[in-house]
Amino acid sequence: MTDLNRTAFQKSDRPLENLEIDTLVVGAGQAGVAMSEHLTNQGVPHIVLEKSRIAEAWRSGRWDSLVANGPAWHDRFPNLEFPVGPDEFPAKEQVADYFVTYAKRFNAPIRTGVEVKKVTRNLGRPGFTVETSEGTLQALRVVSATGPFQRPVIPAIAPKDASIQQIHSAQYYNPQQLPEGAVLVVGAGSSGVQIADELNRAGKRVFLSVGAHDRPPRSYRNRDFVWWLGVLGLWDAEEVQPGREHVTIAVSGARGGETIDFRRLANEGITLVGLTKAFADGKVSFQDDLVKNLQLGDENYLGLLDAADAYIERNGLDLPEEPDARKVFPDAECIRQPILELDLAAAGITSIIWATGYAVDFDWLQVDAFDDKGKPKHQRGVSREPGVYFVGLPWLSRRGSSFIWGVWHDAKHVADHIATQRKYVEYQDASQREASSQTPVQKAASWE
Ligand SMILES: Cc1cc2nc3c(=O)[nH]c(=O)nc-3n(C[C@H](O)[C@H](O)[C@H](O)COP(=O)(O)OP(=O)(O)OC[C@H]3O[C@@H](n4cnc5c(N)ncnc54)[C@H](O)[C@@H]3O)c2cc1C
Numbered sequence: 001m002t003d004l005n006r007t008a009f010q011k012s013d014r015p016l017e018n019l020e021i022d023t024l025v026v027g028a029g030q031a032g033v034a035m036s037e038h039l040t041n042q043g044v045p046h047i048v049l050e051k052s053r054i055a056e057a058w059r060s061g062r063w064d065s066l067v068a069n070g071p072a073w074h075d076r077f078p079n080l081e082f083p084v085g086p087d088e089f090p091a092k093e094q095v096a097d098y099f100v101t102y103a104k105r106f107n108a109p110i111r112t113g114v115e116v117k118k119v120t121r122n123l124g125r126p127g128f129t130v131e132t133s134e135g136t137l138q139a140l141r142v143v144s145a146t147g148p149f150q151r152p153v154i155p156a157i158a159p160k161d162a163s164i165q166q167i168h169s170a171q172y173y174n175p176q177q178l179p180e181g182a183v184l185v186v187g188a189g190s191s192g193v194q195i196a197d198e199l200n201r202a203g204k205r206v207f208l209s210v211g212a213h214d215r216p217p218r219s220y221r222n223r224d225f226v227w228w229l230g231v232l233g234l235w236d237a238e239e240v241q242p243g244r245e246h247v248t249i250a251v252s253g254a255r256g257g258e259t260i261d262f263r264r265l266a267n268e269g270i271t272l273v274g275l276t277k278a279f280a281d282g283k284v285s286f287q288d289d290l291v292k293n294l295q296l297g298d299e300n301y302l303g304l305l306d307a308a309d310a311y312i313e314r315n316g317l318d319l320p321e322e323p324d325a326r327k328v329f330p331d332a333e334c335i336r337q338p339i340l341e342l343d344l345a346a347a348g349i350t351s352i353i354w355a356t357g358y359a360v361d362f363d364w365l366q367v368d369a370f371d372d373k374g375k376p377k378h379q380r381g382v383s384r385e386p387g388v389y390f391v392g393l394p395w396l397s398r399r400g401s402s403f404i405w406g407v408w409h410d411a412k413h414v415a416d417h418i419a420t421q422r423k424y425v426e427y428q429d430a431s432q433r434e435a436s437s438q439t440p441v442q443k444a445a446s447w448e
Pocket of ligand 1: 030031032049052055058062066067068069115116117149191393403404407
């Protein structure tokens with residue numbers, strides 16, 4: 001636990017056993033911190049329980065060299081800037097420190113090192129019973145801020161061969177942790193592509209399995225892509241386009257930020273392959289879709305350039321032309337003759353990194369808030385189970401929802417909803433007002 005994590009939050013160290021609180025926030029990543037700020041502004045008594053440290057995912061759930069995928073001016077909350085230049089990409093520890101500093105600013109009632117193990121709805125009385133690693137408490141409302149990426153997913157096709165070291169991208173820290181030999185990186189979203197690039201630069205032989213992806217230009221005509229997605233309204237898109245649910249986004253802030261160009265990576269020595277299909281008899285097979293996946297990625301890239309050009313023209317902006325952005329690297333051998341099968345031993349592959357994403361895990365939240373596939377049912381974070389809320393989930397209200405700047409706005413909506421609900425509960429009719437003016441009574445459903 002860092003000093004920053006210890007200092008600000010000890011004053012809320014009331015025993016949790018039998019505590020009665022209006023709103024419990026579970027998780028103190030960016031979503032939990034944003035939630036706490038808005039609840040504080042609304043005067044809602046609350047506590048945030050975090051099983052590890054504030055913004056833990058940014059400390060131990062990411063590789064050592066990771067920097068934010070978006071520049072500091074953009075990937076932040078509205079009320080605090082990063083202590084780096086606006087166009088720089090903060091390192092992951094700086095991102096974690098940012099949230100600790102942010103939480104200290106309003107003395108967020110965060111309790112670290114406490115896991116919420118079970119939440120159940122009370123019967124015949126308001127609220128929820130919350131079992132934690134430090135006792136059982138009562139909360140009228142529960143906000144899940146446990147993150148968009150809770151459980152690393154390794155697909156069932158992963159080989160059982162113990163001689164190959166296999167890790168998820170969440171367990172990758174640096175090239176030194178891998179055994180000698182070549183590595184297969186499965187998945188070419190922002191994590192897979194950055195890890196593959198780092199390993200290639202470290203001198204490893206790298207195979208990168210590429211599926212469907214978007215790959216916006218890092219910048220175009222003097223504007224970062226986050227700006228383009230903003231002005232074009234794409235961060236605020238409210239629904240995933242049908243058929244694009246599994247399309248990942250390949251971007252990077254590494255080395256000051258550069259466009260992910262798979263053809264360039266192939267020219268630099270990475271062997272690209274299509275989607276990983278199966279492992280059998282010491283061999284791995286790939287779909288014959290590499291060229292198609294690259295083409296679709298190019299279309300996405302060029303589509304954004306076109307949209308940016310049209311925006312500039314329509315608005316008469318004075319932004320310099322950038323014809324080089326449309327230049328295409330020559331196809332390397334692995335693109336001209338895609339590999340459909342590899343003998344793992346012959347290729348020298350001794351490790352596999354599964355950059356295959358995450359699932360959510362709500363085992364602890366035992367309430368009627370999920371569909372039959374275990375997916376939260378909610379509208380902009382307001383669950384169908386009264387008193388339960390979600391923040392930080394992908395596409396909670398829009399494309400930006402699971403990102404730093406997006407979750408802040410979603411959390412505000414949820415806090416406003418909670419404040420409104422409290423107003424209804426606090427309402428008293430004339431006879432109640434008369435009675436309470438004579439004998440002050442404790443409000444049944446407004447716990448401090
Ligand atoms: C590699 C990578 C790079 C990213 N880069 C960027 C970027 O540059 N810019 C950007 O905007 N977004 C980025 N994101 C997306 C997103 O911002 C992060 O995933 C971010 O960590 C999500 O914040 P969160 O608070 O929603 O969830 P988390 O950071 O995962 O926080 C959830 C917290 O809940 C705690 N918790 C979980 N269960 C319990 C429980 N039962 N009891 C108590 N506590 C619990 C966890 O310990 C954790 O601290 C990136 C994501 C990844 C994976």
